[in-house]
Structures are given as structure tokens and as C-alpha cells.
Amino acid sequence: xxDTLTMVERGVRLSARNVEALLTAVFLPIMLMLLFxxxxxxxxxxxxxxxxxxVPGVLLLCAGFGAAMTAVSVSQDMTTGIVDRFRSMDIPAAxxxxxxxxxxxxxxxxxxxxxxAVAFGIGFRPSAGPVQxxxxxxxxxxxxxxxxxxxxxxxxxxxxxxxxxxxxxxxxFLPYPSSAFVxxxxxxxxxxxxxxxxxxxxxxxxxRSLLLDLPLGASPWRAxxxxxxxxxxxxxxxxxxxxxxxx
Amino acid sequence: MPDNQAIEAxxxxxxxxxxxxxxxxxxxxxxxxxxxxxGPNGAGKTxxxxxxxxxxxxxxxxxxxxxxxxxxxxxxxxxxxxxxxQHTAVDEPQTGEENLRMIGRxxxxxxxxARRRARELVDEFELGDVAGRRVATYSGGLRRxxxxxxxxxxxxxxxxLDEPTTGLDPRSRLAAWQMIAGLAGSGxxxxxxxxxxxxxDRLADRIAVLDGGRVVAAxxxxxxxxxxxxxxxxxxxxDVDAFEAAARxxxxxxxxxxxxxxxxxxxxxxxxxxxxxxxxxxxPDRGRLTRFAxxxxxxxxxxxxxxxxxxxxGEDNAMKEAVGV
Numbered sequence: 377x378x379d380t381l382t383m384v385e386r387g388v389r390l391s392a393r394n395v396e397a398l399l400t401a402v403f404l405p406i407m408l409m410l411l412f413x414x415x416x417x418x419x420x421x422x423x424x425x426x427x428x429x430x431v432p433g434v435l436l437l438c439a440g441f442g443a444a445m446t447a448v449s450v451s452q453d454m455t456t457g458i459v460d461r462f463r464s465m466d467i468p469a470a471x472x473x474x475x476x477x478x479x480x481x482x483x484x485x486x487x488x489x490x491x492x493a494v495a496f497g498i499g500f501r502p503s504a505g506p507v508q509x510x511x512x513x514x515x516x517x518x519x520x521x522x523x524x525x526x527x528x529x530x531x532x533x534x535x536x537x538x539x540x541x542x543x544x545x546x547x548x549f550l551p552y553p554s555s556a557f558v559x560x561x562x563x564x565x566x567x568x569x570x571x572x573x574x575x576x577x578x579x580x581x582x583x584r585s586l587l588l589d590l591p592l593g594a595s596p597w598r599a600x601x602x603x604x605x606x607x608x609x610x611x612x613x614x615x616x617x618x619x620x621x622x623x
Numbered sequence: 624m625p626d627n628q629a630i631e632a633x634x635x636x637x638x639x640x641x642x643x644x645x646x647x648x649x650x651x652x653x654x655x656x657x658x659x660x661x662g663p664n665g666a667g668k669t670x671x672x673x674x675x676x677x678x679x680x681x682x683x684x685x686x687x688x689x690x691x692x693x694x695x696x697x698x699x700x701x702x703x704x705x706x707x708x709q710h711t712a713v714d715e716p717q718t719g720e721e722n723l724r725m726i727g728r729x730x731x732x733x734x735x736x737a738r739r740r741a742r743e744l745v746d747e748f749e750l751g752d753v754a755g756r757r758v759a760t761y762s763g764g765l766r767r768x769x770x771x772x773x774x775x776x777x778x779x780x781x782x783x784l785d786e787p788t789t790g791l792d793p794r795s796r797l798a799a800w801q802m803i804a805g806l807a808g809s810g811x812x813x814x815x816x817x818x819x820x821x822x823x824d825r826l827a828d829r830i831a832v833l834d835g836g837r838v839v840a841a842x843x844x845x846x847x848x849x850x851x852x853x854x855x856x857x858x859x860x861x862d863v864d865a866f867e868a869a870a871r872x873x874x875x876x877x878x879x880x881x882x883x884x885x886x887x888x889x890x891x892x893x894x895x896x897x898x899x900x901x902x903x904x905x906x907p908d909r910g911r912l913t914r915f916a917x918x919x920x921x922x923x924x925x926x927x928x929x930x931x932x933x934x935x936x937g938e939d940n941a942m943k944e945a946v947g948v
Contacts, residue, residue, distance in 0.1 A: 458713070
């Protein structure tokens with residue numbers, strides 16, 4: 377446990393010192409939010425103020441960027457000598473990875489707060505009560521943890537930090553074919569099946585329903601199912617990959 | 624401890640696919656001594672170290688480090704060793720002192736104890752001026768110094784250093800040698816790998832020469848050098864006939880043979896009497912020997928003398944040139 381705390385401290389410090397990546401992860405989603413709200417938003421009819429519709433999507437986009445940095449950090453650990461030092465000191469793989477995952481969650485909470493602040497400034501008016509707010513943030517947190525563990529596993533799989541960085545690109549694309557920015561029923565038929573069933577949509581629908589006080593339906597269960605599934609699979613795969621990479 | 628060796632390996636074997644990397648390596652290192660694994664790239668040095676440091680699983684044989692089995696008692700071993708690999712194992716975005724404190728915490732020290740230990744090592748390794756700077760700004764020599772300091776944080780009994788001076792400039796190498804010699808004086812056991820005969824000679828109490836995954840020779844530096852001589856005398860001849868005649872006369876004493884330059888290398892103790900005698904012996908008429916030169920024997924000479932074949936590592940020499948040796 378004390379090892380994990382030390383590794384968390386390390387992860388947070390490494391993140392805080394990577395200023396460029398931190399600024400990109402925070403400001404890119406804000407830029408995209410402004411872009412969507414002021415440029416595309418007028419042409420998209422969602423039944424509510426577009427900014428209110430789009431905020432959950434921007435938060436997930438943000439989470440994707442922030443978490444994908446984890447893949448790069450993990451890959452850097454594996455390609456420099458530091459992992460051998462940790463292993464020869466009997467530090468468990470779970471502690472090494474957990475340090476990066478917790479740092480990722482911390483990064484994302486900061487950028488989430490900033491996105492909310494800017495969103496309120498430009499007219500985001502949710503109609504959620506305290507319990508619904510808690511639920512929405514909880515689901516977002518779960519998604520961030522899931523995607524951070526997935527990134528950690530990808531970081532172990534990648535042969536170089538650059539390759540791991542490519543994952544950022546992929547993850548940041550996932551919110552587009554979902555209900556994040558446009559309603560799914562405006563998409564072509566062949567895309568609707570994917571958009572409706574992919575994990576991002578269930579998380580976004582849950583957050584949106586909670587924040588806008590709409591009927592929840594089955595999305596919360598699907599969102600939690602997806603996230604827990606991704607966490608379980610990623611932790612298991614990461615364990616196996618770590619053993620394979622360090623044989 | 625069942626016996627008093629700090630490191631004991633019997634018949635270590637390791638293959639990657641069809642490639643045999645280690646083919647029965649035996650080692651015995653008494654506590655408090657410096658032991659050097661000497662060999663060219665690909666000889667199996669790093670694999671041996673990784674097995675002994677519990678990072679790589681062995682396919683055959685057995686090994687004990689600090690009295691514990693590297694497979695069955697891995698945790699016990701890990702508590703008593705430290706490993707400094709070929710790549711620097713410190714975080715670049717952290718400062719030198721932060722790195723040392725982190726390693727201290729991971730070694731089980733309390734926050735205060737880790738801070739105190741970090742300060743001690745900063746002083747000991749003369750890192751005071753740079754301890755508050757991020758490692759990313761350090762030179763190669765400074766990084767190595769921090770790396771060595773980091774490997775001492777947990778007061779290990781056995782320290783593994785994998786090519787600790789490869790890639791360093793001559794001055795940093797000299798500084799690293801002084802530090803390693805200092806470690807040895809403090810009672811810990813050091814196992815270091817190197818491609819440089821000079822390094823093994825300077826630091827090690829005993830040397831094992833590794834070639835193709837086997838120990839081809841072992842002994843003190845003096846014993847090994849006795850097989851190749853203290854100095855190598857290179858003799859260059861005016862024509863092929865003289866070269867061949869001298870080669871026949873010297874026979875087994877030739878440790879290096881270069882036909883294109885008509886040059887023969889002979890082991891000597893470096894004394895004037897022996898050199899004069901050799902010169903007279905190969906060129907009694909004083910006319911067919913054009914040049915001679917004395918040099919310290921290299922790893923290649925040791926290999927040629929011990930195995931009958933050169934290291935065959937062209938990159939080895941390129942690397943020596945790159946680091947200015």
C-alpha cells in the first residue's frame with residue numbers, strides 16, 4: 377500500500393511537470409467545445425440549447441485525451457531502465473500502473489472542473505439536483521478510471537512511447553460516432569448500430585439524462601457494465617502483458 | 624546462510640527461442656569483493672545479471688544471491704540487492720533528490736528516513752549543486768552518479784552494475800571507477816559487467832571471461848593477464864619472408880597476427896631486457912624489422928589468447944572509439 381502511495385506521488389509529479397501535455401489535455405477540449413457551440417451548434421438541432429447538449433460529450437473527449445497520456449507514461453517506464461529498478465526492488469506491477477492511473481484521474485478531474493466552469497460561462501444550464509450531479513460525476517469518474525486502465529494496458533502493449541501516443545488519436549475519435557455531438561438518428565443507417573451500442577454513448581446518455589433530469593432508461597446499467605468490464609479486462613490484460621514484457 | 628558466498632551460480636542456462644544465450648555458467652563471489660564479468664556484446668553478461676537480480680527466469684541451473692535462491696526466494700533476494708542497468712534508471716522530470724527520496728520510500732524507509740538518506744547520498748556522491756535540478760538537465764556522467772547513488776539507498780548487500788561506464792567520457796569514467804572502488808571498500812559485494820579489460824583490471828578482485836554463454840576463463844586480474852602478458856609488443860616486418868620466419872620462430876607466443884600489415888603481436892612483461900631479447904630474436908641481422916610498438920593488451924588479446932578466436936565485435940571497437948578510449 378505504501379508502495380502504491382509512493383508511485384501515486386510519482387505519477388502526479390511526473391504529470392504536473394509535463395506542462396505541454398497537460399495544457400493540451402485541458403485546453404483542446406475547451407477549444408472543441410467553443411468550436412462546436414459557436415460554429416456547428418447553430419446548425420444542429422437537439423431540442424435544447426446546444427451547449428447543454430454537448431457538455432457531456434466534451435467531458436468525455438477530455439477524459440480520452442487525459443487518459444491516453446497514461447499510455448505514453450507507462451510505455452516510457454517500460455522502455456527506460458526504471459522498470460527494472462522497480463522490479464528488482466519488488467514493487468508490484470499493480471502499484472507501478474496504479475500510480476499512473478491515479479495521476480490520470482487527478483489530471484482529468486482538473487480538466488473536468490475547467491470544462492464545467494467554461495461551459496457555465498457560455499450558457500450551460502443543467503436542471504439536475506445534488507443526487508443527480510453526484511451520479512453524473514460518478515459515472516464520468518468511472519469512465520475515466522476505465523479508460524485510464526485501458527491506456528495503461530495499451531502502454532504495456534506498445535513498443536515505443538510514440539506508438540502509445542497514437543492511441544490518443546484513436547481514443548479521441550471514439551466520442552464522434554456517438555450521441556456526444558449530434559443525435560444518433562441523424563447518422564446514416566450503417567453507423568447507427570455502432571453509435572447506439574458503443575460504450576461512449578451509454579456514458580453520455582447517462583450523464584445527459586442525469587444533468588437534464590430526463591428519464592434514465594437502461595443507459596446507467598449499460599454505462600456501468602461497460603466501464604466495469606473495461607476495467608476488469610484491462611487490469612487482467614495489463615497483468616499478463618507486464619509479465620510478458622519483463623520476462 | 625548455508626555457505627558464505629554472496630553470489631553462487633551453478634550451470635546457469637537460458638535460451639531465447641533457438642538461441643542459447645547462457646550455456647552453463649558457474650560463478651562464485653565471496654562477500655565484500657568486486658567481481659567482474661568480462662566479455663563482448665552478446666556474450667551473455669546482461670542475461671546473467673538479470674537472472675541473478677531475479678528479473679529473468681533461468682531455464683536451467685540454480686543460483687543463490689545473499690544466501691537465497693533467485694527463483695524460490697525471490698522476495699528475500701530482492702530485499703538485499705540493487706540493480707543499475709545499462710540505461711539510467713531515474714526519472715528525468717524529477718530532481719535528483721526527489722528520485723533518491725522516492726527510491727528510499729520504495730525501499731521501505733519512512734518519509735523522514737528517506738529524506739535523511741537522500742541528503743546523505745547527495746553529500747557522499749557530491750551531488751549537492753545539482754540535487755535540486757531536474758535530471759533531464761544532467762550530463763551523462765551526472766546521471767550515472769545519481770544512478771549509482773540510487774542503487775545504494777536501500778543499503779543492499781549485493782550490487783549489480785551492468786556496464787556502468789559504457790557511453791561515458793573518459794573523465795566521467797574515471798569518476799565512476801573511483802565511486803565503484805569506494806563501494807567495494809564499504810563491505811558490499813559488487814558484480815559488474817564490462818567490455819573493457821582495463822575496467823575489470825582496475826576494479827575487480829576476480830574476473831570471469833564470458834564468451835558465447837560460457838565462462839572461458841576465471842581468475843584474478845593478475846592471473847588472467849599472466850596469460851596474455853602485461854604488455855603487448857607489436858612487430859612490423861619489411862617483407863613477407865621475414866614476417867613468416869618470425870611467426871614460425873615465435874609460434875605459440877604470437878597473440879596477434881595481421882598479415883596485411885606484416886605485423887605480429889607478442890605478450891611480454893614490458894621489461895627492457897625481455898623486449899630487447901625479443902627484438903634480437905626475431906631480427907638477428909637488424910634490418911628486417913621496420914617498426915615496433917608497445918601497448919596494453921585489449922579484450923581482443925585476452926580472447927585470442929583464451930579462446931583462439933577474436934571477439935569478432937567490430938561494433939565493440941567502434942564504441943571504444945566513440946567514447947574516446
